[in-house]
Amino acid sequence: MNASTRREFLRTSSWAGLGLLAAGCAPKVSDFARKSGRRVVVIGGGWGGATAAKYVRLADPSIEVVLLEPNKEFVSCPFSNLVLSGQRTIESMTFTYDGLRAHGVQVLHETATMIEPDARRVRVGAEALPYDRLIVSPGVEFQWDQVEGLAAAQDRVLHAWKAGPQTVELARQLQAMPDGGVFVLTIPPAAYRCPPGPYERTCQVAWYLKHNKPKSKLIVLDANPNIISKTALFRAAWAAYPNIDYRGSNKVVKVEPGAREVTTELGDKVKYDVLNLIPPQRAGTIAVTADLVGADKRWCEVNHLTYESAKHKNIHVIGDSTIGLPVPKSGNVANAMGKICAVAVTSLLNDKPVPTMAPGNTCYSWVSDREAIAVVNTYKIDGGKVVQIEQKLTPGQSEAWAQNAVGWANSIWADMLG
Amino acid sequence: MRVSTSGWLVVLVTLAMLIFGAGTVLAGPLDMPGAPQAMVCSACHGFAGQSRSSTIPILAGMAPWYFKKAIQDYAAGKRTSPEMEPYAKMVMQSGIDDIAAYFAAQERAPSPVKVDPAAVERGRAAAAQCTVCHGASGKGDASKGVPDITGQSPGYLRNQILLFKLDRRSPGDDQLKAVKALMRTIPDGQISDLASYWSSIR
Numbered sequence: 306m307n308a309s310t311r312r313e314f315l316r317t318s319s320w321a322g323l324g325l326l327a328a329g330c331a332p333k334v335s336d337f338a339r340k341s342g343r344r345v346v347v348i349g350g351g352w353g354g355a356t357a358a359k360y361v362r363l364a365d366p367s368i369e370v371v372l373l374e375p376n377k378e379f380v381s382c383p384f385s386n387l388v389l390s391g392q393r394t395i396e397s398m399t400f401t402y403d404g405l406r407a408h409g410v411q412v413l414h415e416t417a418t419m420i421e422p423d424a425r426r427v428r429v430g431a432e433a434l435p436y437d438r439l440i441v442s443p444g445v446e447f448q449w450d451q452v453e454g455l456a457a458a459q460d461r462v463l464h465a466w467k468a469g470p471q472t473v474e475l476a477r478q479l480q481a482m483p484d485g486g487v488f489v490l491t492i493p494p495a496a497y498r499c500p501p502g503p504y505e506r507t508c509q510v511a512w513y514l515k516h517n518k519p520k521s522k523l524i525v526l527d528a529n530p531n532i533i534s535k536t537a538l539f540r541a542a543w544a545a546y547p548n549i550d551y552r553g554s555n556k557v558v559k560v561e562p563g564a565r566e567v568t569t570e571l572g573d574k575v576k577y578d579v580l581n582l583i584p585p586q587r588a589g590t591i592a593v594t595a596d597l598v599g600a601d602k603r604w605c606e607v608n609h610l611t612y613e614s615a616k617h618k619n620i621h622v623i624g625d626s627t628i629g630l631p632v633p634k635s636g637n638v639a640n641a642m643g644k645i646c647a648v649a650v651t652s653l654l655n656d657k658p659v660p661t662m663a664p665g666n667t668c669y670s671w672v673s674d675r676e677a678i679a680v681v682n683t684y685k686i687d688g689g690k691v692v693q694i695e696q697k698l699t700p701g702q703s704e705a706w707a708q709n710a711v712g713w714a715n716s717i718w719a720d721m722l723g
Numbered sequence: 724m725r726v727s728t729s730g731w732l733v734v735l736v737t738l739a740m741l742i743f744g745a746g747t748v749l750a751g752p753l754d755m756p757g758a759p760q761a762m763v764c765s766a767c768h769g770f771a772g773q774s775r776s777s778t779i780p781i782l783a784g785m786a787p788w789y790f791k792k793a794i795q796d797y798a799a800g801k802r803t804s805p806e807m808e809p810y811a812k813m814v815m816q817s818g819i820d821d822i823a824a825y826f827a828a829q830e831r832a833p834s835p836v837k838v839d840p841a842a843v844e845r846g847r848a849a850a851a852q853c854t855v856c857h858g859a860s861g862k863g864d865a866s867k868g869v870p871d872i873t874g875q876s877p878g879y880l881r882n883q884i885l886l887f888k889l890d891r892r893s894p895g896d897d898q899l900k901a902v903k904a905l906m907r908t909i910p911d912g913q914i915s916d917l918a919s920y921w922s923s924i925r
Contacts (some may be wrong), residue, residue: 712776
């Protein structure tokens with residue numbers, strides 16, 4: 306066995322994994338009921354969790370990593386607005402977890418139902434997975450009760466804010482809408498996942514309507530007083546879309562799918578042919594049931610160096626669920642947190658000092674079929690806290706930024722899952 | 724005592740790890756100084772600086788002097804990039820020497836971005852002008868401040884030739900006067916061909 310095959314062999318061999326490989330079946334929760342070596346359990350295989358799982362294995366292949374993710378495939382939220390305008394297929398941003406398996410991550414397509422911090426166990430129904438350290442990356446959950454009528458209409462009123470079947474269905478509804486129809490997009494109050502996302506979506510829907518249904522219009526009802534990200538750049542981009550009717554400080558509080566109507570806080574009623582209602586958000590459900598959220602009952606406070614929960618020891622929280630860092634809820638930030646947390650967790654498990662690492666954020670938005678804009682934020686650690694070094698915006702929109710956006714997407718998808 | 728199939732495999736793997744030296748894996752790829760700080764770069768530049776994207780350069784195997792000058796020029800706005808300026812400032816604050824050494828120590832694999840074979844052939848025919856400085860191999864000469872351009876991402880090479888030609892990369896930099904004078908003689912139609920050729924060289 307030469308050096309490289311030996312590395313490959315060791316990289317892919319973990320106790321349970323090799324046994325299961327021989328048995329020729331997918332791993333089950335019960336296979337991990339007991340723990341022989343050191344184990345990190347990761348809840349959630351999105352931008353944060355997938356990255357963390359991979360990087361723990363890269364940092365120390367002697368640590369067993371079990372990833373709990375109910376979905377069989379990863380679908381990227383970044384770039385998914387391009388599905389609405391028909392520029393991309395959902396398949397072009399859908400990936401398997403095979404890359405993580407090749408790094409020796411044990412991927413279980415299950416939902417974590419409870420965390421027992423004192424026993425250091427994650428419950429999956431009646432079964433339990435012991436851990437040495439737990440990384441929780443549950444993304445966001447929607448606050449259905451914040452909009453009257455929404456809870457009962459979840460199947461008809463689309464959010465398309467978790468990329469997947471809803472994205473495809475919203476694109477279908479947009480295509481099926483008669484010319485002259487009204488598309489209503491509603492934006493929740495900050496904080497929510499991906500601050501510029503709704504404004505990029507506005508561009509993509511407006512672009513589609515302009516080129517395919519010129520008599521139609523797009524009404525944007527924003528709970529925030531103004532565009533909350535890349536404001537001037539989006540305003541400039543929207544000059545090309547007179548079909549956009551943007552209304553700031555128009556928080557939607559009620560939806561009536563039967564009447565095809567939403568009501569704002571001010572009492573205005575707005576009729577729609579197609580509705581995309583992005584609900585208010587909080588940390589993913591497991592963060593709430595496991596008492597990881599703070600006084601606001603929405604988001605999780607963490608240590609800025611290790612991402613350990615402010616509420617429970619040996620549990621780390623990363624990604625959109627966190628609060629208190631001056632970072633946006635973006636995929637790029639979740640990816641950065643995943644790496645930093647992975648290094649912190651491996652260092653702690655090896656009794657080594659935790660290196661000082663800060664996240665970065667690179668965020669592109671497509672403003673047409675071929676042009677993009679971007680914002681970049683970098684950070685440092687100062688006094689134990691994440692602080693911003695600089696924010697920089699592109700001076701305008703261009704095809705060159707769009708090329709960089711494609712390069713970024715291909716790179717970061719591979720960084721998480723490859 | 725009853726031992727399951729997977730139990731026997733555990734025993735076998737344990738033996739294999741003892742025989743083949745499990746201790747070697749404990750020094751992971753992230754243990755080098757600079758590796759944790761360089762991790763933020765991998766979102767765009769690929770793991771260990773091995774970019775797979777056309778317009779994003781490969782940092783693996785990059786000479787430390789070249790990496791450091793690039794970071795300093797981006798941070799100072801001499802190389803204008805809304806993406807790189809904030810990250811360059813971050814690198815300068817988080818340990819530029821260690822990060823430069825980390826990327827220099829990574830083995831460079833050529834760009835996986837596919838280029839048009841016809842463009843490569845056209846570029847080959849025009850590449851002699853580049854070899855005056857970058858050498859017949861294209862590997863450059865660190866002592867003269869000339870970088871290795873082989874296997875680099877094609878879109879990145881194309882963009883840099885254009886930026887040199889338009890004097891929009893580090894304007895007024897004396898070291899770059901000669902290269903910019905040469906770039907001004909390259910017809911626009913030839914830029915992609917040259918980039919494709921050098922990207923294809925192994």
